[in-house]
Amino acid sequence: MIDLSTHSGGTPSIEVLDPLCPACRAFDERLVASGLHKKLSQKAVLFPLDPKCNWMVKESLHPGACAVSEAMLCAPGEAKRILDWAFEKQEALLKLGTDDKKLRSLIKSTFPGVKDCLGTAVARNKVVRSLRWAVANALPVMTPQLFVGGKRLCDEDTDLGLEYTLTRMLGGAQ
Numbered sequence: 001m002i003d004l005s006t007h008s009g010g011t012p013s014i015e016v017l018d019p020l021c022p023a024c025r026a027f028d029e030r031l032v033a034s035g036l037h038k039k040l041s042q043k044a045v046l047f048p049l050d051p052k053c054n055w056m057v058k059e060s061l062h063p064g065a066c067a068v069s070e071a072m073l074c075a076p077g078e079a080k081r082i083l084d085w086a087f088e089k090q091e092a093l094l095k096l097g098t099d100d101k102k103l104r105s106l107i108k109s110t111f112p113g114v115k116d117c118l119g120t121a122v123a124r125n126k127v128v129r130s131l132r133w134a135v136a137n138a139l140p141v142m143t144p145q146l147f148v149g150g151k152r153l154c155d156e157d158t159d160l161g162l163e164y165t166l167t168r169m170l171g172g173a174q
Contacts, residue, residue: 001043001133002072002079010041011170016134016145018049019069019086020062020094027144027158028087034163039170040148044079046072046130047143052100053127056141064097066127067118071107073126074117082111 001014017024031037048065051057068086072079086093096103108115117123139145146153148169157165 001045001130002076004042004044004080004083005040006080007038008041010039011149012043013040013149014043014045014147016045016047016139016143016147017083018047018062018065018143019072019083020065020090020097021049021143022090023158024144025087025090027146027162030159030162031166034166036163036166036170044083045133046127047134047139047141048127049141049143050097053124054131056131056135060097062094062097064093064100064103067097067100067103067107068093069127069130070118070123071111071114073130074114074123075111078111078113082114085110 004015017027046069048054048069049057049061050063050065051060053066053069068082072082075082093103096106104118108118142155144158145155146158146166148166151169153165153169154161
């Protein structure tokens, strides 16, 4: 798991995400717009939906997600910044994702701190450990998923019902 919180305190939460997943980006935008992210101590489990590193998917839903996930795991102190960059540049990165060499070169030039780790066995093993955590916890092969205080937010509530349901999960129901 990597820490995504930009502040201290908050209810412990785990977000299962793919950095090149449009639904994950939209979920993150809704969470920030609601202001509820400030009430969470956010950790992330990376779940790239790309068969280059994920044996659970047969075709790439998000080409390049393995490389971006590796970068986040190579530089945990910069993981939030790398994720924000990936969300901001998502369309271009998805197109570039079919050319792994060019994508990895771009990541290394944008985040020089990952240069010695990205593409190594150590980086690949970190992604595998993340995926194994998902398997060990019997999670469905999908992103995004959010767990708050050990309870899973329903898939339907990662969209329109986010504020209503998450407020109640955080104990803020009126």
